[in-house]
Amino acid sequence: MLISLACSILRSLLHSLLHLTEYTTHHMHHTIIAAGKPALKYCKDGTAEYLKRLTRYGKYELKHIKDGSSEDVSKRHLEASQGSIRIVLDERGEQLTTEQLVKKISDWEMRGEKRATYMIGASDGHTPELRDSADLVWALSPLTLQHELALVVLLEQLYRVATIQRGEPYHRV
Template sequence: MNIKLIAIGKTDNKNLQALIDDYKKRLGHYIRFEFEIIPDLKKVKHLSEAQQKVKEGELILSKTEKSDILILLDENGKQMDSVAFSNYLQKHMNSGIKTLVFVIGGPYGFSDEVYSRSNGKLGLSKMTFSHQMVRLFFIEQLYRGFTILRNEPYHHR
């Protein structure tokens, strides 16, 4: 199984980017992982929130295949602890799917089309985090999930 993370806009903070790169490298020992950045939309001043969500949604959906399982990282999504998340990953790996895609939306969330296409929603916390921090937190949790599945000591540090 492949795992792909799609996010809107680049990571501006070099320290965050270095940490993201570190966890991406670590993940490579467990699974094929791809992190795809969709550039921020240009000229958004003239777009309503709904129009911006639709345009971002079109870009998100253009990066997926019909066979992909699409999971939205959404504040209203199902929350789980790290062990439950590792079991969630294992369940998907056992299902024989080719690619599991997670998506971090833009500043206003997801369009109705993206919600309709999705196969589920996952929430990281009841707290609000910046979109750039969510990238790091999620990639770290992916790494943690695989170390849990392999009974490696990382989770217990």
């Protein structure tokens, strides 16, 4: 009797706590900007798959910008990411575990940041100016990846982060 009372009090406390976190943690709008038109079928399929899965978790938008020289593409990236958290995808950047990525995104959300922009470059990569302006220069791996493949890996990680934030069982360690 006492145990069941304690359990029901605990359950309702937990319920209120969950409600409170829903109110205090707001979710950012994630924009992914990729240089160049999508061309590889297997990447188009991967991109579509993760974007579809992500619709359940918040606002995730993919934009393609015109390909070109490193200077032109980085300039377009800089303009498109004004006023947003800037995440520059670059093999020279910081390598993160998925848990570290969850922490970074959750910290930005707790701080009230409204937008995060993830930028994928063209064949010649990003300019040092764009890298210097970034809140995070993120290397998915020390390997150089084809840019569309980098996009698929990025989207899979954003999906993984979203499921971890919701406490869903996609991620296993």
